[in-house]
Amino acid sequence: MPVALERLLNRIAFGLSLFVLVSPAILVFFWMLSLSLKNEVDNTAWPPVFIPNPPTLANYVEVFARNNFLLYLWNSIIVTGGAVLFGMLIGVPAGYGIARSKSAKSAVLILIARMTPALSYLIPLFMVFQILGMIGTKSALLITHLVITVPIIVWIMIGYFENIPAELEDAALVDGANTWQSFRHIALPLARPGIVVGGILAFIFSWNNFIFSVVLGGKNTRTLPSAIYNVLTFEQISWGPLAAAALLVTLPVLLLTVIAQREIVAGLSAGGLKDG
Amino acid sequence: MTDSPALAASASSRKLAEKPYDFSRKYWLFALPAVIVVLSVIVFPWLFTVFMSVNDWKIGGGMDFVGLDNFRTLIADERFRESLFITIYFTILAVIIPIVLGTVAALVFHREFPFRGLLRTIFVMPMMATPVAVALVWKMMFHPQLGVLNYLLSLVGISPSEWVFSTSTVIPTLVMVEVWHWTPLVMLILLGGLAGMPTEPYESAKIDGANSWQMFRFITLPLLWPYIMIALVIRTIDALKVFDIIFVISEGGPGTASETLNIFLYLQAFQFYKIGYSSAVVVIFFTIIVALSLVLLYVRQKTKWNA
Known part of the structure; x- marks a missing residue:
């Protein structure tokens, strides 16, 4: 007992x-x-109303009707999509090169790049973009977002390529394949899970980034996180639309977390240190 | 003399034997595009910042070399020293609490129970959510009159808090948000550590009659220690450079009560446009982060913590 x-x-x-x-x-x-999902009366009621009764979609309608929400969404898609795409194109081969040549020094550089505060890149990049007249352009934002996507993709890919036995490729090299062919036809297909993990994490950290767009984004080029901070908070102080906008901004990332839960957990516990 | 052809032959045959494995020189080509990008958007800014930190930049493009003047002014700046103190205060709390909670969470999620996958996903969600979005929701929850948190406190008979609207509670409140946000990362790192643990010590300890606390204290904790060290360094670096949630929730206020180094840096650079001065802050900040990163790398190599 x-x-x-x-x-x-x-x-x-x-x-x-x-x-x-x-x-x-x-x-x-x-x-x-x-x-x-609540109207303004219920949102400011005391004691607070927990379950919306009846739930209303008015706040969501207002987000789309009164703001350039779709424009900011498009900006976010371009900047994050572009930064992830370019990050992949240059980061995946780089991870392979570093893993195969066992150059620990480049790995250290990548790690430090992942660790330094975003603001420390922003001051010099801001000045350069100002000289080039690129402040407030989407291209400036996209280039800056490479600071986020390249290190994380390289870092994750190093880990995955290191785990692919070099003997597999040696056989191909002995048979007369060049290094590019052995990368393209042997290492790359085997590292596909790593590419998925790196792409997802790069997407999430780039999508969530706030500070780059605050400093470099123009009125019409800012991405969603800085748009909800700048535009929505000043133009309307009511809670309903603000909460609706916040939910819409973070929804893609939350859905991705649910769908790709396993990959994200693998990536983060494998050494994908977070970015900020 | 007579054996020299043999030596040469054996040397050349060794060379031949080794040749298929020696491709290292060609691999840097794969990294070339990334090297160019990293040099231009990462290394160049670092060097440029160091250069700017020893100059006084005037609006309009002029600049004077001022040596270490920016650093001297900085050390004498009351606001900078205050922000350093606030950062240390915030960092200590925002490191210790997630480490303790994350350890508990890792032990909980290491066990088998119904709906484990679903609950783990929910637990990990805060870390993935867009910081600005959740910070805005927290801000609404902190509202002194209408916020849901003060209502929940009143349910259990605790008097309402002023949360981020008072100088004495603003840092603990922001730490609470940070803990909510990043405890999952600590949990994931430690969960990875627990997954790779041997089962034998536990079996023999059970036979010897150890209770669960003793097993945790004398088996789990020592084996988990390298992972806790990694989590500790990552948390320290992240807590030092926290920006989004403070910027959105309290904007460094009330007054300068939550102005951490990063917020101070932002204001100096993009509100007051003191480029040389803020670059000096970055140099100091950067030195701290690099030192911590190297510690992390050292620990990582010691523990062979990898995919």
Whole structure:
């Protein structure tokens, strides 16, 4: 009997710690959803209304109707999409080159690049773009976002290519293939999971980036995160549309997290250190 | 003399034998495009920043070489020293709490239980969510009169807090958001560590009659220690450079009560346009981060922590 009691107490303690760990995440996302689905009266009611009754989509309609939301969405897609694409094109071969030539020094450089604060790149890049007259252009933003995407893709790809046995390629090289062919036909297909992980993480960190667009984005070229901060917060102080916009901005990333949960967990615990 | 042809032959045959494995010189070509990009958007800014930090830049393009004057002014700047203190205060809290909670979370999610995958996804979500978006929601939750957090406090009989609207509570409140945001990363790192752990020590400890606390204290914790060190360094670097959530939620205020180094840096550079001065801040900041990164790399190599 005491054993059964102890087991029961154990289970209760376990359930309780699980609840304490998960509930803050649920609270914030639930509240975001709740605010976005309630009218203004319910949003400022005391005591607060938790379940929208009846739920309304008016806030979402307002986000699209009163702001250039679609323009900012397009900016985000161009900047993040472009930065991930170029990041892949140059980052994947670079990861291969570094992994095969075992150059630890370039790996250190990449790590430091991942670790330094974004603001430290921004001051000099801001000056350069000012001289070139590129402040407020999407191309300037896209180039700056390479600071985020290239290091993470290279870093992840080094890990994946290192795990592909070199013997596989040696055989091809002995048979007369050149290094490009052995990369293209042997290493690259085997490293496909790494490419997926690197691409997803690069997308998320680039999409979430705020500071680059705050400094370099123009009125019509800013990306979504700085747009909801700059435009929506000043033009309307009401909570409903703001929560709706916030949810829309983070929705692609949250969906990706749910869909590609396994890849993201693998990538991050494999050494994909976060960016900021 | 007589054996020299034999030596030469063996040397050349060794060369032949080794040749298929010696392709290292061609591989740098693969990295060339990335090297060009990294040099222009990463290394060049670093060097340019160092150059700017020893100059006084005037609006309109003029500049004077001022040596270490920017650094001297900086050390004497009350606001800079205050922001350094605030950053240290924030960092200590925003490192220790996620490490402790993340360890607990990793132990919890290491066990098998119903809906583990779903709950783990929910737990990891804060770390993926767009910081600005969640910061805006937190800001609404912190509202002193209408915020849901003060309502929840009132339910359990705690008097309302001023959250980010008072100088004494602003840093702990921002730490709370940071903990919410980044504990999942600590959990993932430690979960990776737990997954690779041997089971034998636990079996023999069980036979010897150890209780679960003893097993945690004397088996799990020592084995997990290298991973905790990695999490510690990553958390320290991340906490030092926190920007988005502070900028959105408190904007460094009230007054300068939550003005961390990064916020100070932003204001000096893009509000007051003191380019040389803010570059000096970056140089100091950068030195700290590089030192910590090297510690991380050292720990990583020591533990062979890899994919």
